[in-house]
Amino acid sequence: GAGVSQSPSNKVTEKGKDVELRCDPISGHTALYWYRQSLGQGLEFLIYFQGNSAPDKSGLPSDRFSAERTGGSVSTLTIQRTQQEDSAVYLCATQLNGGASDTQYFGPGTRLTVL
Amino acid sequence: GIQVEQSPPDLILQEGANSTLRCNFSDSVNNLQWFHQNPWGQLINLFYIPSGTKQNGRLSATTVATERYSLLYISSSQTTDSGVYFCAVSPSKIIFGSGTRLSIRP
Numbered sequence: 305g306a307g308v309s310q311s312p313s314n315k316v317t318e319k320g321k322d323v324e325l326r327c328d329p330i331s332g333h334t335a336l337y338w339y340r341q342s343l344g345q346g347l348e349f350l351i352y353f354q355g356n357s358a359p360d361k362s363g364l365p366s367d368r369f370s371a372e373r374t375g376g377s378v379s380t381l382t383i384q385r386t387q388q389e390d391s392a393v394y395l396c397a398t399q400l401n402g403g404a405s406d407t408q409y410f411g412p413g414t415r416l417t418v419l
Numbered sequence: 420g421i422q423v424e425q426s427p428p429d430l431i432l433q434e435g436a437n438s439t440l441r442c443n444f445s446d447s448v449n450n451l452q453w454f455h456q457n458p459w460g461q462l463i464n465l466f467y468i469p470s471g472t473k474q475n476g477r478l479s480a481t482t483v484a485t486e487r488y489s490l491l492y493i494s495s496s497q498t499t500d501s502g503v504y505f506c507a508v509s510p511s512k513i514i515f516g517s518g519t520r521l522s523i524r525p
Contacts, residue, residue: 346505346515349468410454412460
């Protein structure tokens, strides 16, 4: 596609439920990042994919969070047994090759609200 | 890990004013980028600038890697410049600063 897309754009869930967030990267982009942005805060790195592998998943806050990427394309971020502190905007960004000089292109984000 | 500090945290200006935003980082980096997040949440890359100076229209940026800081200059600001400006650095994974919230009043 022309840009990075994310779905759903908004998700409201009850505490304890599982949620799955999706990121569709720009076609051909090999590097994919997930970030979390709490209200009024900066971006918190969660995980980085190069192709289908995740060389850096150090930002995942707990074992309730997991992510996968298939076919070097779509990525899903899964949060199990959601908690209220998981409420945030989850942003996906992609780069063509993941090199230091590559521009990051961000999706519009998924706003997650845990009641 | 590396620390990224941005200043000021908030800035309110009249349309037409100039501004300077600062990003300090605590360790050597091989990548530094400036982003603008508009009031609707969309993040747009402004500059990739690990060192030196770049200009794009009314915006310019300078990074002095040896002194571990970068500056973003906005001249003749417009209301559409409002939003949050982030710098992000990467020795390896990308680390974002907490941002400068800029509000331009007509």
